[in-house]
Amino acid sequence: MGRIALRLSAGIIALAIVTALAAPFLPLADPSAMDAAPYLPPGAEHVLGTDNFGRDVFARLIWGTQLALLVAVVSSAIASLLGIVLGSLSGYFGGRVDAVLSRIFDVFLLIPSFFLVLLIVALFGSGIEYTMIAIALTTWPRSARIMRAQVLSLKSRIYVQAARAAGASHLRTLARHVIPNGLAPIITDATILMGLAILTEAGLSFLGLGDQNAVSWGRMIFEGQRQLRLAPWMSFFPGLSLLLLVAAFNLLGDGLNRALNPQLRRLAARIKPAAAIELPQAAPDCAGPMLDVRDLRLEYRLGRETIRAVDGISFTLARGGSLGIVGESGCGKSSLGAALLQAMAPNAALTSGDVTLDGEPILRDGRRVMRGGVETLQRLRWTRASIIFQSAMNALNPVMTIERQLRDAHRLHRPEASAAVTAARIGEVFDLIGIPRERLNAYPHELSGGMRQRAMIALSLLHEPALVIADEPTTALDVLVQDQILGELDALRRRMNLSLILISHDMGAVAETCAQVAVMYAGEIVELAPTARIFADPRHPYTRALLAALPSVTGARRMLAALPGEPFVSSGEVVGCRFAARCASAEALCRQQAPPRVRVEDGHEALCHFATRTAPAAARPVPPHSRRDDNEFARRPSSDEEGQRGAAARGGGSQRLLEAQSLTKFYDLRAGWLRAPQQLRAVDGIDLRLGAGEVLALVGESGSGKTTTGKLITLQERPSAGTLRFEGADVAGLSGAALKAHRRRVQMIFQNPYESLDPRHRILESVVEPLLIHGIGDAHERRARAERMLEQVELKPAARFVDRFPADLSGGQLQRVAIARALVLEPKLVVADEPVSMLDVSVRSGVMNLMLALRREFDMSYLYITHDLAVARYMSTRIAVMYLGAIIEEGPTDALIAAPAHPYTRLLISAVPEHRIGAARERIRLAGEPSALGAAPVGCRFAPRCPSAQVICATTLPPKHAVTPDHWSACHFAVEIWATG
């Protein structure tokens, strides 16, 4: 339908253009000739009749097209041009410029344009030029506002920042990256402006203000209105033409919007669910398992494609048991949670499966079960089984208070309960979870991430269900908060004897909390086993690969295995094993025949032809920069531990690559009329030292200031205070050509691979751009260099990737391109801001290994920013831990992790879910959440939450205590903490 409308409207507009251009040449009557008799009805000689002056209506109609189109095109062209220029300037440069310009836009938008046009035309005359200018003058703020909003949002896109970081000028950035990406809504709005212009001009003419001499449809209606009864054709046909032309413009705009805005197309079609099935009444089987799932299949429709997200899942959950479902993106686990409780979006539907919940059947053969006309699941929903969603993304209704949402949920299933009973129950469940009762009247956005998640848990436990499904409950939460929530969930489970299903991508979290683990891949469960067995003796190659790709905090240091290829998406016919394409031990049989479900042992099954084969523990080499391998780091040839330590203490080498002292960045939050100005102390006086060839990991949670530090080092932001020296020279104050030259030596890799590259540029263009900006080589050399770089990041053959667009590549591939772009200038220092955190586990290890290999080859240093201690441990030789803007501990990686000297570091280490089960892990409780930055701290920043805080901690800023020559910590009790390690 959308396509038909688009084609039809384009056709009408094309017809109008042709008519307007051809009018002088068509065999028509003269539109101003008053030859014929007036008020003749439509007939043979005058197809549409004549008007009050005896002029041929049809001829006037055709000629009127010229005026309509002229007005439309000229007005909207002027308005759009003005709007694009002023809107871009306002959005891009911000500050004063924006303050003044956007005020102007807003004021003009409030002025009703038709009246201004009326006034102008009444005063200056009704020539068509005045009309067009008047219309343009009153509509340009629309385009300006749209452009401004676009530019504001695009300014912060990663690929724009990347271009600036590579040294592009403002003009280049605006012209090549910002404006082209922001034009789409302007084009759409331009078509709407055209329709508006036509209607405005017609309205003016209808009121008698139009150009007397021009042939205008509006004027024709004006002349016809007095003789409405006598000669209705005078008014009818011009109006109809107006309707058709304006509707065509509007529909065109609509169609353009849909075409240029792919997200709109994803508002997918609904799948009609299968009819419910009526079963005879029967007593529920209370002795059976809590949840029994057989061959569950779910598919969803996205545009034209149908994707089989869940493709035959079977498992059983005993009463009081706990099952963890693990998988990466695309495995189908995200659809599984909602599917189990049949709460899918309308574009998803269950196509097969038998599910029995709490002894009652709720799904048979993919159809909902009804008993006595009532859907069984409807009865059990929330009262026997509930679900906890990932609350970071709006899982709670933002316009209703928590209390209201709980109350409604309670009333829905217990309509007979009185208000007092409901209130009592709500209070009870809040106490159970540990949320203070005052928070009941808060709205979801007023709560922190952890609190919101707890509110979600409270909601799910409202009716004391027997089964709770936790769907990624801790993703997007900080490590410490994650740990707490998982612990609380576990405690609740034991206390209330709940059955728990935990769906997550985090193997460690699942391993710690669940007795059984199911590994999902491509919509199927490829391995199911008790937790201890999965880690001790995995039988499916995917499970083995996944485990081998996990970096560990305390285990022996081994090189991480990388999984080649991309995750499988099940949409078409499947032949053979779905994992075969990526499996290291795949054989011909695997590609031809789907693997059977092999029962390895009691409670342990795997979907593999060779499940009974035990894999020998693959001897994995030690990673490239282990302590033993000195040549990796020190430029000096000394190879003993002493020399190594000394070199590290002095920053690794005679020439310090990077040295920052008291580096500070404050942001002044805009003082509104009603708010006092506040200061955000993002980075508060840190010292950093990085030697040539070193990898320093900067570890911290969100809000610690680590990303800001990265931006300061790459000079994307200017420090508010402090010094920054690079290879001995002061760089903090650089500008112009010197700054651009400096940018060749320091580059950045960003966190989000999907936004790192300009979506409109091909891969080759993106990689070549830094060379272009710095004028290196000619086109041929640049291309050669870029292709070489692409091969070095393992995108082979380069020819296959150079002409692709970012949308065609996967996350892992995109990040490799981003690395290629950063390294093409052969910088000395690369700042990597969480480069793998948005990638799947199996893809991460590949990228990390690549980064290590490239470091060796190009002899660079890395400042590796991350929140993940395990990753930090894998990648770095030194770790600096940040908290609320300050570095609170720094030391050699292994030493720091083995024996931390700061309570916060100790907490971070303890919060990493350990992959080894049975290893009793001490979980340290932590109160509160990080306090917002505001006034300068009086004592230790961590004191309010520190479990070992004393009086002195709150009153005196702790000095840096060195517990060994190269390991220090900013804590009054550093030595004690370190000793008890």
Added chain:
Amino acid sequence: MRLRRYILFRALQLIPVTLVVIVLNFLLIHLAPGDIAIILAGDSADPAYLAVIRARYGLDLPFHDQLWRYLVQVASGDLGISFRSREPVFTEIMSRVPATLLLVGTSLLLSVVLGTWIGAWIARRPGSALDSWVSAGAVALFSVPVFWLGLMLVLLFSVRIPLLPGMGMASVDGPREGLGRVLDVAQHLVLPVLALMTVSVGQYVRLARSAVAEVMGESYITTARAIGYPERTILMHHALRNALLPVVTVLGLQLGLMLTGAVLTETVFSWPGLGRLIYDAILARDTPVIMGAFIAMSITVALAALVTDLVYAALDPRVKL
């Protein structure tokens, strides 16, 4: 307390708009070709009246004095004198406001309610045939020239089939007060409201449709389904409350368009409102009335934007007061 400060703060923002409008008015008058006195007094004015006008507006004074004088005049409610009726413009405008308010208010209410309801209803199945057809129909509706629609309605229901009156607000010889009058006015209201409403209902249908469709894809709707609320409750209670926010935002901005439509509609139906006043003023080249109407309309739109902001802040708890 904070609410009062917020209202005050937002009300203060009306001042720059008003100032710009007044200054703009003034500038346009001065930039226009012709003798300003004649523009303000009319072509057929006698010399005595011309002198009165010159004195009133201080047309012999230097530029900035004239501007200041004009500003003071407008601020005190003096919008000039209509040279046709020799009445103050302000009085003329105020006397016509009730009729326009009735027309615009009714149309706005009906188009918002109907449009939102239809939009929410088709949003249940985005991408379906019904959705496409209704959306396309909505687009066609707001492409209709409102004056032409008015004329066609008159032709159909007043001329061809003499069902409803096509002129004026009340019958000439009808009842003056009481229920009879109300019914009479209501009968006259039908066609104008139908015309005005039709061209704006399409906007709300599309707006509500996209807002509701987007909201239905949010996580909290999945949560609501999991909890077990019936689909109807989810749409009307959970989704609509969030989807209304963008609708409210647009409402205030659309008032300007509706007033435009009102001018044209009143002209067609001879509805004795502000729009008709402007039309007569245009025909007679009564510039003071056109200027005064411009100021009045601008202030009205600005006020509407303020009210919309307040309503939005009341509905959305995420807005910081």
